[in-house]
Each structure stands twice: as structure tokens, then as C-alpha cells.
Amino acid sequence: MISCACKPWVKGLVFFAVVVGILGAMIGYDRGFREHSQPAWTSATPEMRFKYGSIGAEHDAGVPYWIFYVLPRIFPDKLLQDGKVAPGGYAALGVPWEQGQELPVGFTKKTIGFPRVANNCAVCHTTSYRVSAETNPVLVVGGPAHTTNVEAFFRYLIDCAKDPRFNADILMAEINRVTELDPIDKLLYRFFIIPITRQRLLEREAQFAWIYRPDFPDWGRGRDDAMNLTKYFMIRAPMDDTFGPTDMPSVWNLKKYDWARGHRMNYAGDSNDAYSVIMDSALGLLGAAPANKEDFLGQVKWLHTYLTQLPAPPYPFPIDRARADAGKPLFAAHCARCHASELTGRPLPLAEIGTDRGRLDSWNKGAAIKANQVVREMGLDRRGLVEEDLQGYVAAFLDGIWLKAPYLHNGSVPTLRDLLEPVANRPRVFWRGYDVYDQKKGGFVNDTPEAKRVGTRLDTGSRGGGNQGHEFGTGLSALEKEALVEYLKTL
Template structure:
């Protein structure tokens, strides 16, 4: 398969009850995010390729909406994506184009999902690194509809081919190549959209990232060629969460909403980001190779841009939390600071203050406490998915005396895919994996029976940290990702992050089930049972405005009796017993962080 063939898929999400009207605010003000964050760093953040390969640019330009207009007619702004300044091939922020014509590819980068705008009094405020308010589900479903209209209709394909091929349309070889490649791409894309994106849509600004990473990796990459599909591995991704914010992400000592991934060093950050690339359309096609000490070639057909990911992680380190751009009652905020720092359930600093975290090699970190505070539990169901291993059956789990069986934890498959790709990329720079394998086999084949002698044991300390990157369900360093004990008790822990910039990240809780910070200070039973999600902001309540005028969806929440719904507003009832005056003071202080 050529480079133009997509091997990626979605982190996907859903949307329902959507209204898409132009946002009335026209003026854009960029939030102050520190002296290191400027127009240069911002532009690089918006455009840096990370290895995602969604679709060929010429294909996307030739696809049509149901009314016959170009799929790119509005630069995807109808889904909430933000327009780029300057040449962009008609694509929005976070959709870079890579490669040379005629095989240029459209991908995604982290800014597509982690850049937001809020609207207040006719002005739009741009917040880089903020959780995007986008309809990713709508984009995926509509793109698939457009693709299937071409793939299943001869006349539509003929028109499509004329636009894509231009003067080469009359060349039978070019036409045959396009038919083969597009049909295969459309088959794979249709498989993950129809089987992985849940019918009950998730809404603006939410997605089941972990579920769709598992789906894309196990469903599209490790099956038999030419399609590489294992459709049975694709499951409805029905644990919606809010996009996290990115500032300070590099210095958390744990990451991901359930905190299952160790973090805080460059190599652990790389593991986090390689997994993200595999989830947003990265190409990955592992192949067995007996001359490799890893047993597989994880880089052939792998589109991850390791250098680009390093650049993006460096940019995240420069990105400061956004400063509140509106007036603050400083006297009231000082009172709120005292409330924030008081000990006990009415205070915040015990969980959300800045404290030293787990030391990493050459790096200091902030502590990221993991606590079960009664919030929605659905993501733990996803973390315990299993899948057929396909071509990766027998692949070694890195840093463990174990291999993948015929079926395995989806998290183990991700661990093997990410860690071994990194080990091969950096290990090959330190020693020749293939040459070492040949030498070992020639000298004493039995040597390979001792997995402790395999490559990762000889890597420097910076790469040894990879053993911390993900929990493992089997083998050495086992850290089973489960919240259910043998006695039937549960412990659904999620991360407690430092709250700098928290004012800009509504809706709240990990699953986006509470619209404002004011509502979060109410008992779960008094929080809204439904609310609109969109750009319009309420700076008094600190969060989403009750009435939305642009792209929006309606989130319907459940109570504590349905904690595993994916939409539970239950939990985190800290501060709910405070006097109203203390609550108002605390809200004012949170604006200053």
C-alpha cells in the first residue's frame, strides 16, 4: 500500500442536538499565556506535523457535501475548527499538510483538539492549549458519508477521479491505482466510523480518546493485509471525556484522566504523544522480522514524526496558563485564596496545589494525586478492553518476561506498539539491532532465550524510563489497570491537576458533566441535569453561558444512581458546604490562577 493509503482513524466523539450558526463575535483577542508564548510559537504549534495521516489532500478537496458543495467549503468551521491565518490549503488550525504533490496528506496535530475560543460580549478570546469546542464526531461521520458516496457509486467516482487526477484521468494505470487505493481507504475508514463511533453522540468538546486509540490500533493496524483490518476488535467508544488542557502537562508526574501513565520526562512525554499519533490517523504496520532483537520491525510503514513530536513537546513547555482577561475583585480574590488553602474537604490545595511530584531523570515534576471522588466510572470499562493481537501475537512486552498471546489487554497492545517503536527508533541510534541479533544467533541461539539480555536492558537510563510509561496487565512490573478488587469493592481514581488556567476549561469534571465552576460547588443533586455546550461564556459563574448562539450541543447528565453512564454529574462535592460568600470568594480567586 502506498503512503496515500490511510492507516489511521479516530479519537472520535459524538454530537447531537447540534445547532451551527455563525458566532456573532468577530474580534479575536489572544489570551496572555506568558512571554515565551507568541505569534511564532503559536504558528508552529498550529502547523507542526506529528505524523498523522488522515486522507490525501486531493481526495479531501474533491469530496462533496450532500448538497454538492466542496467538503472543505468553509474550512471545516462548521465543526468548530478555527481558521488559520495565511496559506493553509483551506484547512483550519491543527490540520497540517505534509508530503509532495500529488501525494500530499492531510493530518491532525494536537492543536486541532487543544485550541479553543470563548465568546464574551461580542469578542472571541483564543486560548492555546485549551480544550477544543469542536464536533469531531460530526466531522468523522460526514467525511465517511462523503467517502462512501464516491466508493459505492460509479458515476460519483468518475467525477471524483476527474478532479483528483486532472490530466492523468485518461491514463488507465492512474485510474486503476486511484480506484484501488481509495476503495481500500474508504473500507477502513468506514469500519472504524460505523463500529467505533457510538450511535449516541457525545457532544461538542468531548470524545472517548482511549477507546478510539484502542479501536484504531487494534482494529485497523494489526490484521491481515491488504486491509490490515480486525473489525471484531472495534467496539463502541462510549466513555466520553472532555479534552484536557495542555499547559503544565509536561511537568505532571502522571497523566491521562485516570492517571494510568507516568509522566514528567521527555521520554515519558514521547510515549504519551506516540500513542496520541496512533489514535489520530498515524500509519502503523508492524511486521515480524527474525533478524531484529525486538522480533518485529515497528518502524517500516510507521508515520510517527519523532522530531516533530519533540518540537511539539518543547512548545508545550513554553505555553503558559491563560491569564483571566477580565476585571477581578482583588480583595475578594484574597479571601478566596484563604478558602482555597484551608485544610479539609472545603479546601482545594491538598489536591490541586503545587507540590513536588515523583522525580524523573533530569527533571522535576508536580504531584498529580489520584483519587476516587465519586465521579463517573465509565472510562474504567474501556481500560479493561481486550482484543485479538493479529500479526502481533508473540510480540514481547518491553521490560517484561512475557509476550502477547492470541488475545491480550488492549492496553498491553498499545504498550508494545508505543514502547517498541520508541526503542527501535532510539535504540538503532545506539547500536545496530539487526547486526546484534545476527551476532547473537550465530554465536549462541540459546542466548535469546534469556529476555533480560534483549535490547532494552542495555539502553541508557533515559530510555529505561519507558518501563513506567503504561501499566502492564502481565509480566514484570505488573500494574493491573483495574478499579475492581477481588472483594467486589471499587476505586475509580482520576487525576487531580494543578488548577492554573482552570477558568478557561469548562465544562468541568473529567467527563465534562458540569457547565460552570459555580455549579461544581453545588451538591451533585443540584447541578444541571442538562445544559448547552458552546463558545459563549459566563465570566461570573466561570464557565459555559446558559444560552449559546453558535455551534452547540446539549449534554444530558445522570445522577449518582447511574455513575457508570459516561454522563454522570456525580462526585467531587468538595466545597459544597461552604457559605455562599466563601464560594463567591473562591470563584474570584480561581480566576487568578
């Protein structure tokens, strides 16, 4: 019989190793994966929750906070607008930023092991407007984010990751200038967080390849290429030659959409109902299946309830009531058939509207089937995307129309007054994303030196940017057009 009793020092060493392993696992979990609640202020009111509350995107799509913080300090040369360096850090992207807030509207901060920054729905659905160049901006939640350059933000993160300066030595030197991390976080950032973040950002480059194509114009402020985002991120489709930029939509008063009456969501009617749109948009922000399905569904339900009840914003400036009264019968004669009838909220044939078809070509029945399958495989239930080829664009509801500029699905007409002109008389080139409101024309100032400095140039002769079609009311006199615009302000 052989004795295998261990010597006391061996037992001690094993015990020590076990203790160290347990402590290491605890520290690793705490600093790498433990999820903390956001501060109470982020959900103190429904509006604050919409603007800053997490929807869970920090898990897979989040950027470590201190990396996010120092990127503009290291890479100011990569914040570009119309090919030129734009000063101001992330503010150069046109994001609405409230005074006193740490992050722009639509940017969330949550600690999952370490603080991370991600986005929620407000990043695309918060409008900024000013009375004049000297006044502070007014923010309207649920409105189209007409000032935000989403494409530039996507490119910025990727372009930073591709730069050899994105390394632990340079990033840690800059982080150490602005904060004092404890020894554990310093080690995690240097050897794990920075290298992994760079790798994850570089992995996105293939999915975003189409936004670097020289034959595709920039989206510019306030637009995205929504269905191509869905194709390349949700269903991982190979890149094709379609390009369909669209304006960010408003998402207030969603109760007006009634699925049972044939109403459809999105510009081309490719989604069945508001709940499906909210879920799919949230999944796009997450960039993966939800880490916590129950929490995710709770967020979607809350957003649906909030946006269903959120009223359209009333026109905040004086209205000439006599002129608006004169415009009401003009609206009934020239606009109501599509925008205040049984046709409202339903897709109309492209041949009838005549607008740019790029958005229609970027989506089809096969893509819808695949996208619905992906969501079902996540164990999520919704009516989903309409499994049909697209025929035209939805006749829009006009509540809050005063704040939805620029107009048409691709944002190719700057003001309501311009929309009442024949195509040949509409601006061929203008600048998007300036937030001083034009009370006379109904839209945003778009051609002054300051608008040109701040905004992004849209050439309506560019691909996906056509301003043709929707020539309704164009035969009215100048006084009648002014009266009609005045009435539209009341909706």
C-alpha cells in the same frame, strides 16, 4: 551455431519500452510518493508550527486535498449535529478557523506525490473563546478544543465513503469546477486516488463501529473516547461494551508533571509521563507506524519541548482583587488538599472523588501491556502506559483552570460556579461547544438560544455523562462561592 541477432526494429521497440517504463516509474514516484516540504510559513513561529505543521500523518491517514475540498459540496447532508444537517461545511464541526487560512487549526496540508490533508495535535488542543457574540474568537494553543466535534468528523468521512455518490464521475465533476488538474493528475484521481481513498475510508468503518452503536450517546463537541480509540486502533482489540468519554485536556506547562514524584498523565493516570502521552497521541493521528522514524521522533521531541515550556494562559478579563483575596483562604480550606499539595498530579481513589467511572472501565492492565508491546515493535522507546488496572482519577493541576470548561473528566459540569453546587443543583442538561465566555460563572455560555443552536446537547443522565461526585466546597455560602471562583481565575 544458431544466430539470434535481433532485428533493428525489435531492439528499438525494447529500448522504447524501457524508456517508457523508466519515465512511467519516475512520473509514478513523483505524482504518487515524492515528499515535499511544507511552505516555510507553517513553521515560521512555534505557534504556527503547532497549529499547522505536519507530524507525518499524511502518509497513512491523509485525505487527498481535492477530495477533502469537495466533500462538503457533494455531501452537505451528512454534516450532522444532534441529528440535524449543520450548514457551513467543515466549520459546522466547530473547528477553530483563523481568518485567511486555507484549513482549520489542527489540519495540515503536505504534498506526498499529491497534496494531502491530515491532522496534528492542535486539532484537539486549541481553545476558542469570545468576549461576546459580536467579537472575533481568540485562539489559545495548548488548550482543550471544546468546540470541535471530533466524532462527527470521523463519521462524516466514513458516511461519505459509504454513499454511492462517492465515485470518480461525481467527484471529478466537482473537482473540475474548482480547479484545473493537469492530465496526469486527472488520470491518477479518476483511476487510483478516488477509488483507493474510498476503500481506505471504508476499511476504517470496522474500527469505528462503536461510535455507531445506538446504546452509546454521542461524544458531542469537545470530547472523545480516548482509551477506546487506543484499544481499537493501536492494539486492534475486539469491541467491548465499555464507554468512557472525556473532555479534551489542556497540554500547556507540561513541566509541572514530574514522573519521579509519582505524577501520572491522562485523566486516570494511565500513562507515565508527558513524552509518552505525546508519542502515543501522535501515533494515533498517524494511524500506523511512522513512515520515517527519525523524523517522527524529531516531531515528538519538538512537541515535548514546546509544550513543556508553553505557559498557561492568564485570565484575560478584569478580576475583582478584593473578592479574589477573600477566595484565597477558601481555596486553602476546601481545594488545596488535592489541587495544591503532594496529591496533585496523582490518581486518587474513585471512592474519594465519586465521579462517573466510565473512563476507568474503558481501560485495563492487559490493554496497557499490549499497547506498550505494539510501540516497542515499532522500534520506539518511551516509558509508556502504566501496566496496572486503574483505581481513580488524577487530582488536576489548576493552572489556567478558567479555560478548561466544562469540568470534571467527562466535561459534565458547565462552569466553575456550577461545580460548587451539590449534584442535585447542577445543570442536568446543557449545551457544549459555544465559545462565548461567561465571566461571572467561569466557563462558557451554555443555555442561551445561540448556545443551543451552535452547541451539542449533553444530558448528564446519559451513559458516561454523569455529573456526580466532587462535592467539595458545596456547603459554602453564595458569596463565598463567588469569591472562590474569583480566586480560581487567578491561577
